[in-house]
Amino acid sequence: MxxxxxxxxxxxxxxxxxxxxxxxxxxxxxxxxxxxxxxxPVTAPSTGHVVRICVEQGQIVQEGDVVVEIDPTVGA
Amino acid sequence: MTQLDLAALDASAHRSALTQRRxxxxxxxxxxxxxxxxxxxxxxxxxxxGSFVEIGPLRxxxxxxxxxLTGWGRVDGRHAVVIAHDAAVASGAIGxxxxxxxxxxxxxxxxxxxxxxxLNDSGGARVPxxxxxxxxxxxxxxxxxxxxxxxxxxxxxxxxxxxAAAYSPxxxxxxxxxxxxxxxFLTGPDIVKAATGEDATADExxxxxxxxxxxxxxxxxxxxxxxxxxxxxxxLSFLPSHVGAPMPVVAPVEPDPVAVxxxxxxxPEKASVVFDMNRVLDGVxxxxxxxxxxxxxxxxxxxxxxxxxxxxxxxxxxxxGARGGILDAKASVKAARxxxxxxxxxxxxxxxxxxxxxxxxxxxxxxxxITHGAKLLKAYIESxxxxxxxxxxxxxxxxxxxxxxxxxxADFQWAWSNAEIAVMGPGGAVTLLHRxxxxxADDPVALRDELAAxxxxxxxxxxxxxxxxxxxxxxxxxxxxxxxxxxxxxxCADPA
Numbered sequence: 001m002x003x004x005x006x007x008x009x010x011x012x013x014x015x016x017x018x019x020x021x022x023x024x025x026x027x028x029x030x031x032x033x034x035x036x037x038x039x040x041p042v043t044a045p046s047t048g049h050v051v052r053i054c055v056e057q058g059q060i061v062q063e064g065d066v067v068v069e070i071d072p073t074v075g076a
Numbered sequence: 077m078t079q080l081d082l083a084a085l086d087a088s089a090h091r092s093a094l095t096q097r098r099x100x101x102x103x104x105x106x107x108x109x110x111x112x113x114x115x116x117x118x119x120x121x122x123x124x125x126g127s128f129v130e131i132g133p134l135r136x137x138x139x140x141x142x143x144x145l146t147g148w149g150r151v152d153g154r155h156a157v158v159i160a161h162d163a164a165v166a167s168g169a170i171g172x173x174x175x176x177x178x179x180x181x182x183x184x185x186x187x188x189x190x191x192x193x194x195l196n197d198s199g200g201a202r203v204p205x206x207x208x209x210x211x212x213x214x215x216x217x218x219x220x221x222x223x224x225x226x227x228x229x230x231x232x233x234x235x236x237x238x239x240a241a242a243y244s245p246x247x248x249x250x251x252x253x254x255x256x257x258x259x260x261f262l263t264g265p266d267i268v269k270a271a272t273g274e275d276a277t278a279d280e281x282x283x284x285x286x287x288x289x290x291x292x293x294x295x296x297x298x299x300x301x302x303x304x305x306x307x308x309x310x311x312l313s314f315l316p317s318h319v320g321a322p323m324p325v326v327a328p329v330e331p332d333p334v335a336v337x338x339x340x341x342x343x344p345e346k347a348s349v350v351f352d353m354n355r356v357l358d359g360v361x362x363x364x365x366x367x368x369x370x371x372x373x374x375x376x377x378x379x380x381x382x383x384x385x386x387x388x389x390x391x392x393x394x395x396x397g398a399r400g401g402i403l404d405a406k407a408s409v410k411a412a413r414x415x416x417x418x419x420x421x422x423x424x425x426x427x428x429x430x431x432x433x434x435x436x437x438x439x440x441x442x443x444x445x446i447t448h449g450a451k452l453l454k455a456y457i458e459s460x461x462x463x464x465x466x467x468x469x470x471x472x473x474x475x476x477x478x479x480x481x482x483x484x485x486a487d488f489q490w491a492w493s494n495a496e497i498a499v500m501g502p503g504g505a506v507t508l509l510h511r512x513x514x515x516x517a518d519d520p521v522a523l524r525d526e527l528a529a530x531x532x533x534x535x536x537x538x539x540x541x542x543x544x545x546x547x548x549x550x551x552x553x554x555x556x557x558x559x560x561x562x563x564x565x566x567x568c569a570d571p572a
Contacts, residue, residue: 009399010437037501038400039348048102063439 003046005068007061011035016057018068022050033061048072048075091133094141102165110257111197111235112301113246115145115162118195118234122305123149131181137173141165143198148190151312153186157185160195163235168198170240172207173411175212182219182353189318191228193308194248213240214232220247227318228421230311232304233294234259236278249417250311251294252502253284254324257312260287260294289372292410294560304447307385307417311366314381314388319441323422328362328386331557336357340554343430343469347496350396353378356468357391360384360557369414374406375399379414384426387568390418390461393428393483394479395540396469403433403475405443408452415455415480424462427480432501434478440447450476456484462567464560467491467538469545472501482546488563491547498536503530505535535549 006064011033018030024044031053033040055061113121119128124142128149135142145166148157159181161168170178185192197454201209217240224227224247226293231245233253233337242260245251253260261268261282268274268281269467280286287294316323335358343356357366362383369379374480392411394401403411413496418425434440434449456478464487465480474499481490491497498505506527507514517523541547 002130009435009440015320036400036435037503038350038396038402038432040350040400047264 001073002069002071003050004066005008005042005045005053006031006071007042007063007065007067008054008062009035009040010060010062013055013059013061013067014054016055018050018053020050020053022040023049024048024070029056035066038070042067042069044068046070047073085320087566091569092526094133098141098162105163105167106540107236107257111163112113114164115160115195115197118301118305119145119147119149119158119160120301122193122308123151123156124153124298128158128466131184133175135173135177136170137429139340142174142177143168143202144177146177146542148184149310151191151193152324153407154312155188155190156312156317157181157190157192158195159192159431161198162236162240163197166345168200168235168241169202170198170209170213170216171542175209175216176201176272179212179215179219182216186219186223186226187484189227189321191230191312191315191317192223192248193312194229194231194244195389196231196233196237196241197235197244198237198241200237200241200502202401203430207363209269213243214238216244217247217450220244222371224249224420225319228312228315230308232308233284234301234304235259236264237282238263242282246293250296251287252296252298252303252307253287253294254304255284255299256300257299258284258294260490280307288370290375292370292406295373297372307367310365311381314367314383314423319421323388325388326383327362329383331359331361331363336554336557342553343494345471345494347501351403352397353393353395353428353430353468357382359553359568360560361389361391362386370410374404374547376402376404377407377411378491379410382425383558384564387564389564391413391425391426391428392480394431398429399435400432401430402432402435403449403452404440405445405448408448412448412451412455415452415459418457419455419461422461424568425456425459425480426560427463427465427469427486429465429474429476430478431472431473431480432470433472434474448473449516452478453484456480456486459485462487462564463565465489466551466556466560467495467497468553469495470501471495471497484547487567488548489542489546490549490551490559491557492537492553493550495550496532496536497538497541497547498531502531502536503529 006017014034031042048070131148145160229248231251259282284297288297289517339359378393
């Protein structure tokens, strides 16, 4: 069972901060989106490790799209 | 115990027998065992100890009671009318007698100028009462609307509420839902399945998560019944008893000195970097309790009840930490509703602005962002209460206007010295204004940055707005509290 870090707004993927396999704590910044000239952080919904990065830099994401999947069963 | 037995008892024995019967019944009402308290206990927990007086406790339909407790009590010493559905009587279904009892209590509150608290736990109209039940429900709605102009109304959702029990709250000011047990829907899962074939759980159709996050139908989600009643008391503590009544003013509490000292450093220098607007509120408002309404819904705008100088105020603020602090259809509806509410009861509206704009695009246009954004304009324009606006960072375009601009009737509008106020942000403006020069440049990126810096200085600086009188002054963050409280003291004073 993975948890998903989702885009909270339609945006351009500006920067991906983590790599697959990285350990993360809840609230850690995973990626930064760019929308309305604002840098909008995507943060980890739970502690665990990054299973999958679902987007590429420069890609457009819609509100609710999964950006990063976290496996919370393997603690950081 | 039969009705005959009850009648043979003296008054106090009669009352305790009735109480016991209601308690026994409640344990068997669906959802079984979910309720923490009987209707009477809920009322007692809401009001000051011993202050509740029930109206017509012996009134009955079919010998079982009306299905609703009505009466008055005091909350923090101030009178309030309480209407509590009694799920132990026919699942709290709204029959003709029930509806009549509710309307009498609503009318009492309107006549006397007391807030109304509705403790809802009812499956909706009582089917055997037919058209009489529907007629009664309509009467309750009518008094809900009449009461809007006179007294605060709070609905608390303590069980499965369908039909009229869900609609009446939508005509009141604030709705509090108990997580897991409170539900609001037109009709429950079985009828939904029969009507459209959709398979959905009660939580999916009308749970507190759905209504406090997605739909915005309810405004606070709490863990249990006790918390719901405590939140109701807290909400009332910020509100006057009726339109025109004195405000519940308390002793002023200076903000936390650490929050005040950090005020100049809360807003990041770079306009694109997000921050938590609550830190600005911490350094400006009175320390102590603040009550954020609708925290889960449209979080890019904050709607908060708080105090300044001991006086209750309504705070609207962009929250850059959520969706960049944008305005969209939902945020506009949320903010407009709050401004309208504050205006109706005379709560000054303090607006803190850091808004990148209205979110454009197909999704928002499809949601009717123009219509909903216009509601926010209208709410500010019509506000009879004082409106004070502080631009803490960006204020661009239509969103600048919609966030309580001077042109909408704000009494005063101030800007922090690093604020940017313009029709559009520097990047977009430069691209639009210097298209040809940029296309011809050897180094368009460098030229763009240079022109953007120039635009920022010459067009967007708050001094431009202050020189024209559109902004009343340019202030430093540490001055915000004293500026706001001086203005409120002047605006709320009776004219000599």
